[in-house]
Amino acid sequence: MSSYTAAFRVWRGDADGGALEDFAVEVNEGEVVLDIIHRLQATQASDLAVRWNCKAGKCGSCSAEINGRPRLLCMTRMSVFSPEETITVTPLRAFPVVRDLVTDVSFNYAKAREVPAFVPPEGVAAGDYRMQQIDVERPQEFRKCIECFLCQDTCHVVRDHEENKAAFAGPRFLMRIAELDMHPLDAAAGAGLDRRKTAQDEHGLGYCNITKCCTEVCPENIKITDNALIPLKERAVDRKYDPLVWLGDKIFRRSE
Missing domain, CATH: 3.10.20.30 (Beta-grasp domain)
Structure with a gap:
């Protein structure tokens, strides 16, 4: 026809x-x-x-x-x-x-500004960065994002609960945090920034219940849930409940 x-x-x-x-x-x-x-x-x-x-x-x-x-x-x-x-x-x-x-999608740009940028390693010029190819490829998928915000729109945490928006970055920007957390040259920890903790405490990682609806609508076929959000959740939980981390926090808090 x-x-x-x-x-x-x-x-x-x-x-x-x-x-x-x-x-x-x-x-x-x-x-x-x-x-x-x-x-x-x-x-x-x-x-x-x-x-x-x-x-x-x-x-x-x-x-x-x-x-x-x-x-x-x-x-x-x-x-x-x-x-x-x-x-x-x-x-x-x-x-x-x-x-x-x-x-009006300005909500997304406000959330983007809340995510701290890549922290360059000290003493290494930009042209001298060296990474293993596997470390390049792992977060490269997330850079295909065209910021259509379809994942933000379909996420029920944003879509159905207006009251969650202040505390929840949404899948697009949690994916950005996951990308930075995977980056072997990101020196955020040395600058006093714990990306996993802030993902949980400041960007609402715990609100995500991994329904994969964000992945299903992504026009770039980025596996947002499986390759970004779930690994970030796992690392955040490991960090929060690691007994050595807990003991260290107790010791340092006591010495302050």
Whole structure:
């Protein structure tokens, strides 16, 4: 089938409220949902607000929910839906609506600023860093993140509990902490920063119950839960309940 008319339901509104609006729109072979949204803008709803940039699945701008599932509009092909299916497009539910499909994701940038950056090792110039290849490869997966914030949106700790947001960084930024904690040249400990302890005490690692919903929606196929969050949890627990660490804390606290 080279072209057909599809039924779309698109959320229209702003911070004060809104509703789903029905459209019948042409679909051509090989198109993605973002193409259809652009066609709606061109032919039926010129004031429809949508955020997008690269249309190549690399900028993370066009995040939305399609039939209730967090997705990138530019990477969701129309061929995955049947011609008879009504396709519902709504804004990310975890974040405040600005207008139509555009949400205010500033929560994520605030959380990013709360994560201490890489601490360079003393006495080693940047060009002289040396690492084993296995240590390079292990956190490299996490650097594929395009910050679409789909993982943040689908995480029920953020999505369903507004009261948790102040104390919970979300999977994207817990993954960042895990990446830094794995880095063999990160000198955070020497600077007095315990990344595992702060992950638990300041960034809400304990709120995560490893449902893997963040991994399931990641467009870069990063294994957020298995390769970042679970190992970070294991290291944080080992650190907290290690009897030698406990004894050391008691001794140093007594000497202060």
